[in-house]
Amino acid sequence: MSRGRLAALATVLVCCLLLAVVLSEVKHTVGHRGLPLTHASIIREQAAAKHLDPALIAAVIYAESKFDPRTSSAGAQGLMQILPATAYYLAHLSGGARFTESDLDTPSINVAYGSYYLRYLLDHYSGNELLAVAAYNGGLSNVDGWAARASAGGVQLTVASIPFPETRAYVQRVLDAQQAYRATYPRELGLR
16 A cells, blocks of 8 residues: 555544544533533532532533523523622632632532532422422522412422422423433433
8 A cells, every 4th residue: 555545544544533532522512312411520529529419410500501601691600500699608608718700610610609509408498309499590588488388388389389480490490300310321420
């Protein structure tokens, strides 16, 4: 085989290898069944540190940003779409004295703060994921009121009884995504 043919063959092989790597990355980013997952190691790390279900963290990220950390029209930032005011409050609670708003653009910091807030909400609601997820979207005081009214009526707050349509849809989206992430990415999320 001539040098020219060997060089052409080597170029084709390198291109094929690069294409395979790119396609593999695209498949991982887009995800199985249209369910994206990036930063799995950060999610696993924060889940372990905060005693959270990694699929819940992934589901909140999916519902908040679909793993595309653009700033929202309301000013929420990063993968977990945290408002700067909420982040400053969380920094104060967690002892983060050197927090700056630009930190929310760093995935590891954003997921750490969002996970801290999820843990805080789960503790507040004695482990009730529905209430914690509702509060992540609809606000703690709103969910406290809804839960109190439901309890006064002798029932528990359900997804269907959440009075804010946006929060009701959000909670259902997160709970459905949590199950999908558990089924689709058990290895990546450290569930096996």
